[in-house]
Amino acid sequence: MTGYLLRRIPTAVIVLVVASLLIFAVLRLIPGGPEVALAGPDASPEALAHLRHELGLDRSFVTQYFTWLAGVVTLDFGQSYQVGGDIGDLIGYGLLNTIVLTLSALVIAVVLALALSLAATIFDNRYVNALLTGVNAAAIALPTFVVGTILMFAFGVRLQWLPAGGIPPNGLGDSLSITAQFLLLPALTLGLPAGAMLARFLTEALRTELRQPYVVTARSLGVSRTAIVLKHALRNALPPTLTALGLIVGALLGGAVLVEAIFGWPGLGLLTQEGIFARDYPLVQVLVLLSVTVFVVIQLLADILHAWLDPRIRLAGAS
Structure with a gap:
Protein backbone atom coordinates (compact mmCIF):
# COMPACT_ATOMS: atom_id res chain seq x y z
CA MET A 1 0.00 0.00 0.00
CA THR A 2 2.90 2.39 0.71
CA GLY A 3 4.21 1.92 -2.82
CA TYR A 4 0.76 2.62 -4.22
CA LEU A 5 0.56 5.86 -2.22
CA LEU A 6 4.00 6.95 -3.40
CA ARG A 7 2.85 6.49 -7.00
CA ARG A 8 -0.48 8.31 -6.58
CA ILE A 9 0.44 11.32 -4.43
CA PRO A 10 2.92 12.93 -6.92
CA THR A 11 0.24 12.75 -9.62
CA ALA A 12 -2.22 14.52 -7.35
CA VAL A 13 0.32 17.24 -6.56
CA ILE A 14 1.04 17.80 -10.27
CA VAL A 15 -2.69 18.09 -10.98
CA LEU A 16 -3.06 20.74 -8.28
CA VAL A 17 -0.09 22.76 -9.54
CA VAL A 18 -1.38 22.72 -13.12
CA ALA A 19 -4.88 23.58 -11.90
CA SER A 20 -3.58 26.55 -9.91
CA LEU A 21 -1.78 27.90 -12.99
CA LEU A 22 -4.85 27.47 -15.21
CA ILE A 23 -7.16 29.08 -12.66
CA PHE A 24 -4.85 32.06 -12.25
CA ALA A 25 -4.49 32.50 -16.02
CA VAL A 26 -8.11 31.94 -17.08
CA LEU A 27 -9.53 34.50 -14.65
CA ARG A 28 -7.34 37.14 -16.26
CA LEU A 29 -8.85 36.42 -19.67
CA ILE A 30 -12.26 37.65 -18.49
CA PRO A 31 -13.06 41.06 -20.07
CA GLY A 32 -12.64 43.94 -17.68
CA GLY A 33 -10.84 43.70 -14.39
CA PRO A 34 -11.20 44.23 -10.67
CA GLU A 35 -9.98 47.82 -10.97
CA VAL A 36 -12.95 48.63 -13.25
CA ALA A 37 -15.37 47.00 -10.81
CA LEU A 38 -13.84 48.92 -7.90
CA ALA A 39 -13.47 52.34 -9.55
CA GLY A 40 -16.62 52.24 -11.66
CA PRO A 41 -17.13 52.58 -15.42
CA ASP A 42 -16.60 56.35 -15.38
CA ALA A 43 -13.14 56.22 -13.77
CA SER A 44 -10.31 57.98 -15.60
CA PRO A 45 -7.38 56.02 -17.08
CA GLU A 46 -5.10 57.59 -14.47
CA ALA A 47 -7.34 56.40 -11.64
CA LEU A 48 -7.48 52.90 -13.11
CA ALA A 49 -3.70 52.79 -13.52
CA HIS A 50 -3.20 53.94 -9.93
CA LEU A 51 -5.64 51.30 -8.68
CA ARG A 52 -3.91 48.57 -10.70
CA HIS A 53 -0.61 49.58 -9.12
CA GLU A 54 -2.12 49.53 -5.62
CA LEU A 55 -3.51 46.03 -6.24
CA GLY A 56 -0.27 44.77 -7.75
CA LEU A 57 -1.93 44.05 -11.10
CA ASP A 58 0.73 45.95 -13.06
CA ARG A 59 3.41 43.42 -12.17
CA SER A 60 4.35 40.58 -14.50
CA PHE A 61 2.12 37.51 -14.73
CA VAL A 62 4.85 35.24 -13.31
CA THR A 63 5.47 37.52 -10.33
CA GLN A 64 1.76 37.77 -9.56
CA TYR A 65 1.32 34.00 -9.85
CA PHE A 66 4.16 33.02 -7.55
CA THR A 67 3.24 35.70 -5.02
CA TRP A 68 -0.31 34.36 -4.92
CA LEU A 69 0.87 30.72 -4.79
CA ALA A 70 3.19 31.49 -1.88
CA GLY A 71 0.27 33.03 0.00
CA VAL A 72 -1.92 29.98 -0.68
CA VAL A 73 0.77 27.57 0.54
CA THR A 74 1.19 29.57 3.76
CA LEU A 75 -2.62 29.92 4.13
CA ASP A 76 -2.37 33.70 3.71
CA PHE A 77 -5.17 34.20 1.20
CA GLY A 78 -5.22 37.99 1.39
CA GLN A 79 -8.16 40.37 1.34
CA SER A 80 -11.28 40.33 -0.80
CA TYR A 81 -11.54 43.24 -3.25
CA GLN A 82 -15.32 43.53 -3.40
CA VAL A 83 -17.10 41.20 -0.97
CA GLY A 84 -14.89 42.57 1.77
CA GLY A 85 -12.96 41.07 4.65
CA ASP A 86 -10.26 38.48 5.04
CA ILE A 87 -10.65 35.66 2.51
CA GLY A 88 -9.75 33.04 5.12
CA ASP A 89 -12.61 34.23 7.35
CA LEU A 90 -15.07 34.27 4.45
CA ILE A 91 -14.10 30.72 3.47
CA GLY A 92 -14.27 29.52 7.06
CA TYR A 93 -17.86 30.70 7.39
CA GLY A 94 -19.05 29.41 4.02
CA LEU A 95 -17.13 26.12 4.23
CA LEU A 96 -19.12 24.86 7.22
CA ASN A 97 -22.43 25.55 5.49
CA THR A 98 -21.28 23.86 2.27
CA ILE A 99 -19.96 20.81 4.15
CA LEU A 132 -36.90 2.19 -11.35
CA THR A 133 -35.45 3.06 -14.76
CA GLY A 134 -38.04 5.82 -15.14
CA VAL A 135 -37.29 7.26 -11.70
CA ASN A 136 -33.56 7.04 -12.37
CA ALA A 137 -33.80 8.70 -15.78
CA ALA A 138 -36.00 11.53 -14.49
CA ALA A 139 -33.64 12.26 -11.60
CA ILE A 140 -30.67 12.47 -13.97
CA ALA A 141 -32.38 14.27 -16.87
CA LEU A 142 -34.11 17.07 -14.96
CA PRO A 143 -31.78 20.07 -14.49
CA THR A 144 -30.93 20.99 -10.92
CA PHE A 145 -32.58 24.39 -11.16
CA VAL A 146 -35.82 22.79 -12.36
CA VAL A 147 -35.87 20.27 -9.50
CA GLY A 148 -35.01 22.98 -6.99
CA THR A 149 -37.68 25.34 -8.29
CA ILE A 150 -40.34 22.60 -8.25
CA LEU A 151 -39.49 21.51 -4.70
CA MET A 152 -39.36 25.10 -3.49
CA PHE A 153 -42.73 25.99 -5.05
CA ALA A 154 -44.47 22.76 -3.97
CA PHE A 155 -43.24 22.40 -0.40
CA GLY A 156 -42.04 25.90 0.44
CA VAL A 157 -44.61 28.16 -1.24
CA ARG A 158 -47.72 26.15 -2.05
CA LEU A 159 -47.93 23.71 0.89
CA GLN A 160 -45.67 25.73 3.21
CA TRP A 161 -44.41 22.57 4.89
CA LEU A 162 -40.75 23.62 4.72
CA PRO A 163 -38.82 26.91 4.50
CA ALA A 164 -38.33 28.05 0.90
CA GLY A 165 -34.72 29.09 1.46
CA GLY A 166 -32.06 30.51 3.74
CA ILE A 167 -30.70 29.07 6.98
CA PRO A 168 -32.05 29.09 10.56
CA PRO A 169 -32.02 32.62 12.04
CA ASN A 170 -29.83 31.50 14.93
CA GLY A 171 -27.45 29.38 12.84
CA LEU A 172 -27.21 25.70 11.99
CA GLY A 173 -26.37 24.67 15.54
CA ASP A 174 -29.41 26.23 17.17
CA SER A 175 -31.90 23.35 16.83
CA LEU A 176 -31.50 20.08 14.96
CA SER A 177 -35.17 19.92 13.95
CA ILE A 178 -35.20 23.49 12.63
CA THR A 179 -31.91 22.97 10.78
CA ALA A 180 -33.29 19.80 9.17
CA GLN A 181 -36.31 21.74 7.89
CA PHE A 182 -34.14 24.37 6.23
CA LEU A 183 -31.71 21.75 4.92
CA LEU A 184 -34.11 19.18 3.45
CA LEU A 185 -35.09 20.91 0.20
CA PRO A 186 -31.57 21.98 -0.93
CA ALA A 187 -30.12 18.60 0.12
CA LEU A 188 -32.79 16.74 -1.87
CA THR A 189 -32.20 18.97 -4.90
CA LEU A 190 -28.48 18.27 -4.76
CA GLY A 191 -28.69 14.60 -3.76
CA LEU A 192 -31.34 13.22 -6.15
CA PRO A 193 -29.32 13.33 -9.40
CA ALA A 194 -26.19 12.15 -7.59
CA GLY A 195 -28.09 9.20 -6.14
CA ALA A 196 -29.48 8.29 -9.55
CA MET A 197 -26.01 8.32 -11.12
CA LEU A 198 -24.56 6.25 -8.29
CA ALA A 199 -27.46 3.80 -8.60
CA ARG A 200 -26.54 3.15 -12.23
CA PHE A 201 -22.96 2.26 -11.31
CA LEU A 202 -23.99 0.06 -8.39
CA THR A 203 -26.76 -1.72 -10.31
CA GLU A 204 -24.42 -2.60 -13.15
CA ALA A 205 -21.76 -3.79 -10.70
CA LEU A 206 -24.32 -5.99 -8.89
CA ARG A 207 -25.57 -7.51 -12.13
CA THR A 208 -22.00 -8.23 -13.17
CA GLU A 209 -21.44 -10.04 -9.88
CA LEU A 210 -24.62 -12.08 -10.35
CA ARG A 211 -23.13 -13.51 -13.55
CA GLN A 212 -20.08 -14.87 -11.70
CA PRO A 213 -19.59 -18.64 -11.16
CA TYR A 214 -19.88 -18.41 -7.38
CA VAL A 215 -23.46 -17.16 -7.76
CA VAL A 216 -24.40 -20.13 -9.92
CA THR A 217 -22.92 -22.43 -7.28
CA ALA A 218 -24.79 -20.69 -4.48
CA ARG A 219 -28.10 -20.84 -6.36
CA SER A 220 -27.60 -24.56 -7.00
CA LEU A 221 -27.18 -25.03 -3.25
CA GLY A 222 -30.53 -23.36 -2.62
CA VAL A 223 -29.33 -19.94 -1.43
CA SER A 224 -31.96 -17.30 -2.12
CA ARG A 225 -31.33 -14.43 -4.53
CA THR A 226 -31.79 -11.90 -1.74
CA ALA A 227 -29.16 -13.57 0.45
CA ILE A 228 -26.70 -13.76 -2.44
CA VAL A 229 -27.15 -10.07 -3.27
CA LEU A 230 -26.93 -8.80 0.31
CA LYS A 231 -24.22 -11.10 1.68
CA HIS A 232 -21.93 -11.61 -1.31
CA ALA A 233 -22.65 -9.57 -4.46
CA LEU A 234 -23.03 -6.22 -2.67
CA ARG A 235 -19.69 -6.58 -0.88
CA ASN A 236 -17.90 -7.45 -4.14
CA ALA A 237 -19.63 -4.63 -6.05
CA LEU A 238 -18.59 -1.92 -3.61
CA PRO A 239 -14.90 -1.41 -4.63
CA PRO A 240 -15.57 -0.22 -8.20
CA THR A 241 -18.54 1.80 -6.96
CA LEU A 242 -16.29 3.70 -4.56
CA THR A 243 -14.36 5.18 -7.47
CA ALA A 244 -17.63 6.37 -8.99
CA LEU A 245 -18.61 7.78 -5.59
CA GLY A 246 -15.45 9.91 -5.58
CA LEU A 247 -16.45 11.44 -8.92
CA ILE A 248 -20.01 11.98 -7.72
CA VAL A 249 -18.81 13.84 -4.62
CA GLY A 250 -16.97 16.17 -6.99
CA ALA A 251 -20.23 16.63 -8.91
CA LEU A 252 -21.98 17.46 -5.63
CA LEU A 253 -19.45 20.21 -4.93
CA GLY A 254 -19.99 21.62 -8.41
CA GLY A 255 -23.78 21.41 -8.11
CA ALA A 256 -23.69 23.15 -4.73
CA VAL A 257 -22.95 26.46 -6.51
CA LEU A 258 -26.35 26.44 -8.25
CA VAL A 259 -28.29 24.92 -5.34
CA GLU A 260 -26.95 27.48 -2.89
CA ALA A 261 -27.93 30.26 -5.28
CA ILE A 262 -31.47 28.87 -5.66
CA PHE A 263 -32.13 28.46 -1.95
CA GLY A 264 -30.01 31.35 -0.66
CA TRP A 265 -27.79 28.93 1.26
CA PRO A 266 -24.73 30.97 2.37
CA GLY A 267 -21.98 28.51 1.47
CA LEU A 268 -18.93 28.54 -0.77
CA GLY A 269 -21.06 28.20 -3.89
CA LEU A 270 -22.98 31.39 -3.20
CA LEU A 271 -19.73 33.10 -2.22
CA THR A 272 -18.14 32.00 -5.52
CA GLN A 273 -21.06 33.41 -7.47
CA GLU A 274 -20.75 36.76 -5.69
CA GLY A 275 -17.00 36.83 -6.32
CA ILE A 276 -17.38 36.09 -10.04
CA PHE A 277 -20.01 38.79 -10.57
CA ALA A 278 -17.82 41.31 -8.72
CA ARG A 279 -14.61 40.23 -10.52
CA ASP A 280 -13.06 39.58 -7.12
CA TYR A 281 -9.94 37.76 -8.40
CA PRO A 282 -8.32 36.87 -5.05
CA LEU A 283 -11.54 35.40 -3.66
CA VAL A 284 -12.53 33.44 -6.77
CA GLN A 285 -9.02 32.06 -7.30
CA VAL A 286 -8.87 30.60 -3.80
CA LEU A 287 -12.43 29.23 -3.94
CA VAL A 288 -11.95 27.48 -7.28
CA LEU A 289 -8.57 26.07 -6.24
CA LEU A 290 -10.15 24.86 -2.99
CA SER A 291 -12.86 23.05 -4.97
CA VAL A 292 -10.26 21.39 -7.19
CA THR A 293 -8.20 20.41 -4.14
CA VAL A 294 -11.19 18.83 -2.40
CA PHE A 295 -12.10 16.94 -5.58
CA VAL A 296 -8.54 15.63 -6.04
CA VAL A 297 -8.23 14.61 -2.38
CA ILE A 298 -11.60 12.81 -2.40
CA GLN A 299 -10.71 10.99 -5.62
CA LEU A 300 -7.33 10.03 -4.15
CA LEU A 301 -8.99 8.68 -0.98
CA ALA A 302 -11.51 6.75 -3.09
CA ASP A 303 -8.70 5.19 -5.15
CA ILE A 304 -6.78 4.29 -2.00
CA LEU A 305 -9.84 2.68 -0.45
CA HIS A 306 -10.51 0.82 -3.70
CA ALA A 307 -6.93 -0.46 -3.74
CA TRP A 308 -7.19 -1.49 -0.09
CA LEU A 309 -10.37 -3.46 -0.74
CA ASP A 310 -9.10 -4.94 -4.02
CA PRO A 311 -5.37 -5.89 -3.91
CA ARG A 312 -5.35 -6.43 -7.68
CA ILE A 313 -5.46 -2.65 -8.18
CA ARG A 314 -2.31 -1.83 -6.22
CA LEU A 315 -0.45 -4.95 -7.39
CA ALA A 316 -1.19 -4.16 -11.05
CA GLY A 317 0.57 -0.80 -10.75
CA ALA A 318 3.61 -2.37 -9.13
CA SER A 319 4.30 -4.74 -12.02
Whole structure:
Protein backbone atom coordinates (compact mmCIF):
# COMPACT_ATOMS: atom_id res chain seq x y z
CA MET A 1 0.00 0.00 0.00
CA THR A 2 2.90 2.39 0.71
CA GLY A 3 4.21 1.92 -2.82
CA TYR A 4 0.76 2.62 -4.22
CA LEU A 5 0.56 5.86 -2.22
CA LEU A 6 4.00 6.95 -3.40
CA ARG A 7 2.85 6.49 -7.00
CA ARG A 8 -0.48 8.31 -6.58
CA ILE A 9 0.44 11.32 -4.43
CA PRO A 10 2.92 12.93 -6.92
CA THR A 11 0.24 12.75 -9.62
CA ALA A 12 -2.22 14.52 -7.35
CA VAL A 13 0.32 17.24 -6.56
CA ILE A 14 1.04 17.80 -10.27
CA VAL A 15 -2.69 18.09 -10.98
CA LEU A 16 -3.06 20.74 -8.28
CA VAL A 17 -0.09 22.76 -9.54
CA VAL A 18 -1.38 22.72 -13.12
CA ALA A 19 -4.88 23.58 -11.90
CA SER A 20 -3.58 26.55 -9.91
CA LEU A 21 -1.78 27.90 -12.99
CA LEU A 22 -4.85 27.47 -15.21
CA ILE A 23 -7.16 29.08 -12.66
CA PHE A 24 -4.85 32.06 -12.25
CA ALA A 25 -4.49 32.50 -16.02
CA VAL A 26 -8.11 31.94 -17.08
CA LEU A 27 -9.53 34.50 -14.65
CA ARG A 28 -7.34 37.14 -16.26
CA LEU A 29 -8.85 36.42 -19.67
CA ILE A 30 -12.26 37.65 -18.49
CA PRO A 31 -13.06 41.06 -20.07
CA GLY A 32 -12.64 43.94 -17.68
CA GLY A 33 -10.84 43.70 -14.39
CA PRO A 34 -11.20 44.23 -10.67
CA GLU A 35 -9.98 47.82 -10.97
CA VAL A 36 -12.95 48.63 -13.25
CA ALA A 37 -15.37 47.00 -10.81
CA LEU A 38 -13.84 48.92 -7.90
CA ALA A 39 -13.47 52.34 -9.55
CA GLY A 40 -16.62 52.24 -11.66
CA PRO A 41 -17.13 52.58 -15.42
CA ASP A 42 -16.60 56.35 -15.38
CA ALA A 43 -13.14 56.22 -13.77
CA SER A 44 -10.31 57.98 -15.60
CA PRO A 45 -7.38 56.02 -17.08
CA GLU A 46 -5.10 57.59 -14.47
CA ALA A 47 -7.34 56.40 -11.64
CA LEU A 48 -7.48 52.90 -13.11
CA ALA A 49 -3.70 52.79 -13.52
CA HIS A 50 -3.20 53.94 -9.93
CA LEU A 51 -5.64 51.30 -8.68
CA ARG A 52 -3.91 48.57 -10.70
CA HIS A 53 -0.61 49.58 -9.12
CA GLU A 54 -2.12 49.53 -5.62
CA LEU A 55 -3.51 46.03 -6.24
CA GLY A 56 -0.27 44.77 -7.75
CA LEU A 57 -1.93 44.05 -11.10
CA ASP A 58 0.73 45.95 -13.06
CA ARG A 59 3.41 43.42 -12.17
CA SER A 60 4.35 40.58 -14.50
CA PHE A 61 2.12 37.51 -14.73
CA VAL A 62 4.85 35.24 -13.31
CA THR A 63 5.47 37.52 -10.33
CA GLN A 64 1.76 37.77 -9.56
CA TYR A 65 1.32 34.00 -9.85
CA PHE A 66 4.16 33.02 -7.55
CA THR A 67 3.24 35.70 -5.02
CA TRP A 68 -0.31 34.36 -4.92
CA LEU A 69 0.87 30.72 -4.79
CA ALA A 70 3.19 31.49 -1.88
CA GLY A 71 0.27 33.03 0.00
CA VAL A 72 -1.92 29.98 -0.68
CA VAL A 73 0.77 27.57 0.54
CA THR A 74 1.19 29.57 3.76
CA LEU A 75 -2.62 29.92 4.13
CA ASP A 76 -2.37 33.70 3.71
CA PHE A 77 -5.17 34.20 1.20
CA GLY A 78 -5.22 37.99 1.39
CA GLN A 79 -8.16 40.37 1.34
CA SER A 80 -11.28 40.33 -0.80
CA TYR A 81 -11.54 43.24 -3.25
CA GLN A 82 -15.32 43.53 -3.40
CA VAL A 83 -17.10 41.20 -0.97
CA GLY A 84 -14.89 42.57 1.77
CA GLY A 85 -12.96 41.07 4.65
CA ASP A 86 -10.26 38.48 5.04
CA ILE A 87 -10.65 35.66 2.51
CA GLY A 88 -9.75 33.04 5.12
CA ASP A 89 -12.61 34.23 7.35
CA LEU A 90 -15.07 34.27 4.45
CA ILE A 91 -14.10 30.72 3.47
CA GLY A 92 -14.27 29.52 7.06
CA TYR A 93 -17.86 30.70 7.39
CA GLY A 94 -19.05 29.41 4.02
CA LEU A 95 -17.13 26.12 4.23
CA LEU A 96 -19.12 24.86 7.22
CA ASN A 97 -22.43 25.55 5.49
CA THR A 98 -21.28 23.86 2.27
CA ILE A 99 -19.96 20.81 4.15
CA VAL A 100 -23.28 20.40 5.96
CA LEU A 101 -25.22 20.68 2.69
CA THR A 102 -22.89 18.36 0.74
CA LEU A 103 -22.78 15.67 3.44
CA SER A 104 -26.58 15.74 3.75
CA ALA A 105 -26.92 15.42 -0.02
CA LEU A 106 -24.36 12.60 -0.01
CA VAL A 107 -26.37 10.67 2.59
CA ILE A 108 -29.50 11.08 0.47
CA ALA A 109 -27.60 9.99 -2.65
CA VAL A 110 -26.16 6.84 -1.01
CA VAL A 111 -29.51 5.81 0.51
CA LEU A 112 -31.28 6.38 -2.81
CA ALA A 113 -28.62 4.47 -4.74
CA LEU A 114 -28.76 1.50 -2.38
CA ALA A 115 -32.57 1.42 -2.46
CA LEU A 116 -32.81 1.63 -6.25
CA SER A 117 -29.95 -0.77 -6.95
CA LEU A 118 -31.01 -3.44 -4.47
CA ALA A 119 -34.64 -3.24 -5.58
CA ALA A 120 -33.65 -3.55 -9.25
CA THR A 121 -31.35 -6.49 -8.51
CA ILE A 122 -33.44 -8.44 -6.00
CA PHE A 123 -36.86 -7.90 -7.60
CA ASP A 124 -35.71 -8.69 -11.11
CA ASN A 125 -38.91 -8.30 -13.17
CA ARG A 126 -39.78 -5.97 -16.00
CA TYR A 127 -42.35 -3.89 -14.10
CA VAL A 128 -39.99 -3.06 -11.23
CA ASN A 129 -37.13 -2.43 -13.66
CA ALA A 130 -39.31 -0.13 -15.79
CA LEU A 131 -40.41 1.87 -12.74
CA LEU A 132 -36.90 2.19 -11.35
CA THR A 133 -35.45 3.06 -14.76
CA GLY A 134 -38.04 5.82 -15.14
CA VAL A 135 -37.29 7.26 -11.70
CA ASN A 136 -33.56 7.04 -12.37
CA ALA A 137 -33.80 8.70 -15.78
CA ALA A 138 -36.00 11.53 -14.49
CA ALA A 139 -33.64 12.26 -11.60
CA ILE A 140 -30.67 12.47 -13.97
CA ALA A 141 -32.38 14.27 -16.87
CA LEU A 142 -34.11 17.07 -14.96
CA PRO A 143 -31.78 20.07 -14.49
CA THR A 144 -30.93 20.99 -10.92
CA PHE A 145 -32.58 24.39 -11.16
CA VAL A 146 -35.82 22.79 -12.36
CA VAL A 147 -35.87 20.27 -9.50
CA GLY A 148 -35.01 22.98 -6.99
CA THR A 149 -37.68 25.34 -8.29
CA ILE A 150 -40.34 22.60 -8.25
CA LEU A 151 -39.49 21.51 -4.70
CA MET A 152 -39.36 25.10 -3.49
CA PHE A 153 -42.73 25.99 -5.05
CA ALA A 154 -44.47 22.76 -3.97
CA PHE A 155 -43.24 22.40 -0.40
CA GLY A 156 -42.04 25.90 0.44
CA VAL A 157 -44.61 28.16 -1.24
CA ARG A 158 -47.72 26.15 -2.05
CA LEU A 159 -47.93 23.71 0.89
CA GLN A 160 -45.67 25.73 3.21
CA TRP A 161 -44.41 22.57 4.89
CA LEU A 162 -40.75 23.62 4.72
CA PRO A 163 -38.82 26.91 4.50
CA ALA A 164 -38.33 28.05 0.90
CA GLY A 165 -34.72 29.09 1.46
CA GLY A 166 -32.06 30.51 3.74
CA ILE A 167 -30.70 29.07 6.98
CA PRO A 168 -32.05 29.09 10.56
CA PRO A 169 -32.02 32.62 12.04
CA ASN A 170 -29.83 31.50 14.93
CA GLY A 171 -27.45 29.38 12.84
CA LEU A 172 -27.21 25.70 11.99
CA GLY A 173 -26.37 24.67 15.54
CA ASP A 174 -29.41 26.23 17.17
CA SER A 175 -31.90 23.35 16.83
CA LEU A 176 -31.50 20.08 14.96
CA SER A 177 -35.17 19.92 13.95
CA ILE A 178 -35.20 23.49 12.63
CA THR A 179 -31.91 22.97 10.78
CA ALA A 180 -33.29 19.80 9.17
CA GLN A 181 -36.31 21.74 7.89
CA PHE A 182 -34.14 24.37 6.23
CA LEU A 183 -31.71 21.75 4.92
CA LEU A 184 -34.11 19.18 3.45
CA LEU A 185 -35.09 20.91 0.20
CA PRO A 186 -31.57 21.98 -0.93
CA ALA A 187 -30.12 18.60 0.12
CA LEU A 188 -32.79 16.74 -1.87
CA THR A 189 -32.20 18.97 -4.90
CA LEU A 190 -28.48 18.27 -4.76
CA GLY A 191 -28.69 14.60 -3.76
CA LEU A 192 -31.34 13.22 -6.15
CA PRO A 193 -29.32 13.33 -9.40
CA ALA A 194 -26.19 12.15 -7.59
CA GLY A 195 -28.09 9.20 -6.14
CA ALA A 196 -29.48 8.29 -9.55
CA MET A 197 -26.01 8.32 -11.12
CA LEU A 198 -24.56 6.25 -8.29
CA ALA A 199 -27.46 3.80 -8.60
CA ARG A 200 -26.54 3.15 -12.23
CA PHE A 201 -22.96 2.26 -11.31
CA LEU A 202 -23.99 0.06 -8.39
CA THR A 203 -26.76 -1.72 -10.31
CA GLU A 204 -24.42 -2.60 -13.15
CA ALA A 205 -21.76 -3.79 -10.70
CA LEU A 206 -24.32 -5.99 -8.89
CA ARG A 207 -25.57 -7.51 -12.13
CA THR A 208 -22.00 -8.23 -13.17
CA GLU A 209 -21.44 -10.04 -9.88
CA LEU A 210 -24.62 -12.08 -10.35
CA ARG A 211 -23.13 -13.51 -13.55
CA GLN A 212 -20.08 -14.87 -11.70
CA PRO A 213 -19.59 -18.64 -11.16
CA TYR A 214 -19.88 -18.41 -7.38
CA VAL A 215 -23.46 -17.16 -7.76
CA VAL A 216 -24.40 -20.13 -9.92
CA THR A 217 -22.92 -22.43 -7.28
CA ALA A 218 -24.79 -20.69 -4.48
CA ARG A 219 -28.10 -20.84 -6.36
CA SER A 220 -27.60 -24.56 -7.00
CA LEU A 221 -27.18 -25.03 -3.25
CA GLY A 222 -30.53 -23.36 -2.62
CA VAL A 223 -29.33 -19.94 -1.43
CA SER A 224 -31.96 -17.30 -2.12
CA ARG A 225 -31.33 -14.43 -4.53
CA THR A 226 -31.79 -11.90 -1.74
CA ALA A 227 -29.16 -13.57 0.45
CA ILE A 228 -26.70 -13.76 -2.44
CA VAL A 229 -27.15 -10.07 -3.27
CA LEU A 230 -26.93 -8.80 0.31
CA LYS A 231 -24.22 -11.10 1.68
CA HIS A 232 -21.93 -11.61 -1.31
CA ALA A 233 -22.65 -9.57 -4.46
CA LEU A 234 -23.03 -6.22 -2.67
CA ARG A 235 -19.69 -6.58 -0.88
CA ASN A 236 -17.90 -7.45 -4.14
CA ALA A 237 -19.63 -4.63 -6.05
CA LEU A 238 -18.59 -1.92 -3.61
CA PRO A 239 -14.90 -1.41 -4.63
CA PRO A 240 -15.57 -0.22 -8.20
CA THR A 241 -18.54 1.80 -6.96
CA LEU A 242 -16.29 3.70 -4.56
CA THR A 243 -14.36 5.18 -7.47
CA ALA A 244 -17.63 6.37 -8.99
CA LEU A 245 -18.61 7.78 -5.59
CA GLY A 246 -15.45 9.91 -5.58
CA LEU A 247 -16.45 11.44 -8.92
CA ILE A 248 -20.01 11.98 -7.72
CA VAL A 249 -18.81 13.84 -4.62
CA GLY A 250 -16.97 16.17 -6.99
CA ALA A 251 -20.23 16.63 -8.91
CA LEU A 252 -21.98 17.46 -5.63
CA LEU A 253 -19.45 20.21 -4.93
CA GLY A 254 -19.99 21.62 -8.41
CA GLY A 255 -23.78 21.41 -8.11
CA ALA A 256 -23.69 23.15 -4.73
CA VAL A 257 -22.95 26.46 -6.51
CA LEU A 258 -26.35 26.44 -8.25
CA VAL A 259 -28.29 24.92 -5.34
CA GLU A 260 -26.95 27.48 -2.89
CA ALA A 261 -27.93 30.26 -5.28
CA ILE A 262 -31.47 28.87 -5.66
CA PHE A 263 -32.13 28.46 -1.95
CA GLY A 264 -30.01 31.35 -0.66
CA TRP A 265 -27.79 28.93 1.26
CA PRO A 266 -24.73 30.97 2.37
CA GLY A 267 -21.98 28.51 1.47
CA LEU A 268 -18.93 28.54 -0.77
CA GLY A 269 -21.06 28.20 -3.89
CA LEU A 270 -22.98 31.39 -3.20
CA LEU A 271 -19.73 33.10 -2.22
CA THR A 272 -18.14 32.00 -5.52
CA GLN A 273 -21.06 33.41 -7.47
CA GLU A 274 -20.75 36.76 -5.69
CA GLY A 275 -17.00 36.83 -6.32
CA ILE A 276 -17.38 36.09 -10.04
CA PHE A 277 -20.01 38.79 -10.57
CA ALA A 278 -17.82 41.31 -8.72
CA ARG A 279 -14.61 40.23 -10.52
CA ASP A 280 -13.06 39.58 -7.12
CA TYR A 281 -9.94 37.76 -8.40
CA PRO A 282 -8.32 36.87 -5.05
CA LEU A 283 -11.54 35.40 -3.66
CA VAL A 284 -12.53 33.44 -6.77
CA GLN A 285 -9.02 32.06 -7.30
CA VAL A 286 -8.87 30.60 -3.80
CA LEU A 287 -12.43 29.23 -3.94
CA VAL A 288 -11.95 27.48 -7.28
CA LEU A 289 -8.57 26.07 -6.24
CA LEU A 290 -10.15 24.86 -2.99
CA SER A 291 -12.86 23.05 -4.97
CA VAL A 292 -10.26 21.39 -7.19
CA THR A 293 -8.20 20.41 -4.14
CA VAL A 294 -11.19 18.83 -2.40
CA PHE A 295 -12.10 16.94 -5.58
CA VAL A 296 -8.54 15.63 -6.04
CA VAL A 297 -8.23 14.61 -2.38
CA ILE A 298 -11.60 12.81 -2.40
CA GLN A 299 -10.71 10.99 -5.62
CA LEU A 300 -7.33 10.03 -4.15
CA LEU A 301 -8.99 8.68 -0.98
CA ALA A 302 -11.51 6.75 -3.09
CA ASP A 303 -8.70 5.19 -5.15
CA ILE A 304 -6.78 4.29 -2.00
CA LEU A 305 -9.84 2.68 -0.45
CA HIS A 306 -10.51 0.82 -3.70
CA ALA A 307 -6.93 -0.46 -3.74
CA TRP A 308 -7.19 -1.49 -0.09
CA LEU A 309 -10.37 -3.46 -0.74
CA ASP A 310 -9.10 -4.94 -4.02
CA PRO A 311 -5.37 -5.89 -3.91
CA ARG A 312 -5.35 -6.43 -7.68
CA ILE A 313 -5.46 -2.65 -8.18
CA ARG A 314 -2.31 -1.83 -6.22
CA LEU A 315 -0.45 -4.95 -7.39
CA ALA A 316 -1.19 -4.16 -11.05
CA GLY A 317 0.57 -0.80 -10.75
CA ALA A 318 3.61 -2.37 -9.13
CA SER A 319 4.30 -4.74 -12.02
